[in-house]
Amino acid sequence: MVSLILVSGGDIASTNQAHELMKMGDWVALEPIEGLPAYSFKHARIWWLEDGCLWEDDLDKRWANATGEVPVEIIFPSRHSAASGNASLTLHPIGTMQTPLQETPDYGGRAGDCPPPNPRIGAWWRELNSVASGLKEFDLSLETTHHGPWIETPSLFIEIGSTAETWGHIEAAKLLAGIIHRGLGLDGSLGLGKWTGHGRVVVTLGGGHYAPRGNLLASHEGIWIGHMLATYALPFTKDESGNVSGMWENSIRKAMAATQLAFPGGELICSMDKKAFKGWQRQAIRDLLDELEIPLLKSSEIIG
Numbered sequence: 001m002v003s004l005i006l007v008s009g010g011d012i013a014s015t016n017q018a019h020e021l022m023k024m025g026d027w028v029a030l031e032p033i034e035g036l037p038a039y040s041f042k043h044a045r046i047w048w049l050e051d052g053c054l055w056e057d058d059l060d061k062r063w064a065n066a067t068g069e070v071p072v073e074i075i076f077p078s079r080h081s082a083a084s085g086n087a088s089l090t091l092h093p094i095g096t097m098q099t100p101l102q103e104t105p106d107y108g109g110r111a112g113d114c115p116p117p118n119p120r121i122g123a124w125w126r127e128l129n130s131v132a133s134g135l136k137e138f139d140l141s142l143e144t145t146h147h148g149p150w151i152e153t154p155s156l157f158i159e160i161g162s163t164a165e166t167w168g169h170i171e172a173a174k175l176l177a178g179i180i181h182r183g184l185g186l187d188g189s190l191g192l193g194k195w196t197g198h199g200r201v202v203v204t205l206g207g208g209h210y211a212p213r214g215n216l217l218a219s220h221e222g223i224w225i226g227h228m229l230a231t232y233a234l235p236f237t238k239d240e241s242g243n244v245s246g247m248w249e250n251s252i253r254k255a256m257a258a259t260q261l262a263f264p265g266g267e268l269i270c271s272m273d274k275k276a277f278k279g280w281q282r283q284a285i286r287d288l289l290d291e292l293e294i295p296l297l298k299s300s301e302i303i304g
Contacts, residue, residue, distance in 0.1 A: 003044045003184050004063055004071040004153075010051035013079035013160040016173035017180070018046060021077075024181045033066045044184055045069070053078075053149055054108030060153040073118050073154050075180060080143075080161030088161035089132060089172060091125055092143035092211075093117035093226075097254040098233040098247045108148020112247070114227060114254050116262035117145070118156035122218040122225040123193030124183050129219065131179070135172060142211040142218060144204075144230040145255065154262045195224070201266040202302060203259050203294075204228045205252070205285060206276030213271055213299065220303050224266065226259030231276045236284070244284045252288055270296045 005021070008014040022039065027046065030038040037048040047063060049056060053076060060071045080090050095114020096105040103111055125142055132140055143157075158180065160172045185191030201224040204213045214228040234248040260268055270289055274282060289296050 002069045005046045005075045007048045008052045013167040014077045017077035017177045020174045020177035057150040060151045076157045078157050078159045079167045080159035082162035085163045087137050087166045088139045090143050090159045093145045095145045097251040110150040114258045115151050116154040116258045117226050118154040119195040120193030125218045142214045144211045144228040197265045201263045204271050206231045206273035227255035
């Protein structure tokens with residue numbers, strides 16, 4: 001039962017984080033896995049892929065089949081790309097649940113589905129905010145659920161963005177590597193964000209890609225964060241007869257099911273950005289959540 005860190009060999013933001021992480025402990029080389037370098041330290045493993053990871057499906061199963069070790073979580077150190085070009089440090093879960101089944105997702109993953117989110121996302125977000133004061137040029141944000149690869153193990157991406165000018169930023173790599181090191185308990189601590197088996201777990205619905213609702217809620221201690229769905233991940237259609245369809249329902253159902261898998265025993269709740277939807281869309285969401293018996297709460301009700 002190991003924590004598996006997947007390094008993208010063609011991504012300097014990923015490899016820099018891995019190099020800095022390996023300086024923090026006595027990592028030892030293992031026999032290559034699928035011909036690729038692998039390393040071990042305590043309960044953590046690093047697997048160094050040749051290039052990128054977005055199209056490398058079933059990495060959890062592939063590791064387990066090769067080693068006999070079952071990953072309980074996967075961490076993807078990575079770069080982040082954005083048209084804005086703003087320097088950024090981000091965290092996010094993965095999935096492409098809004099992609100119709102007959103289509104191929106643009107950036108990996110399984111159409112119409114999502115892996116479980118890593119329960120550590122909320123705690124690592126708080127840690128990121130507490131230690132990043134020295135990197136004032138970097139924006140900090142969660143991102144909503146997006147892209148691949150497909151796996152069945154709780155996962156998160158931890159990223160440096162958003163252009164080649166900052167992907168290789170060593171101080172940013174050191175900072176994120178430190179979060180991974182402490183977050184996984186490799187410093188001898190209990191780690192950050194290990195699921196305790198009870199608590200409120202929030203799935204957010206609507207809003208922009210940079211998860212303003214998730215950022216707000218996750219900044220509060222005791223709030224666990226599951227999947228976060230931007231408005232674009234909830235596509236609606238309505239015909240002339242008023243019948244509502246589209247991948248929005250699949251997105252919510254899959255996000256809820258995957259989040260429940262990641263937080264067994266947790267109290268699943270939702271928070272919705274009402275301004276992101278039309279009235280009939282909000283009602284459709286409420287009806288589905290009633291069917292699923294998942295409370296829809298205001299941010300103030302969640303934060304208390």
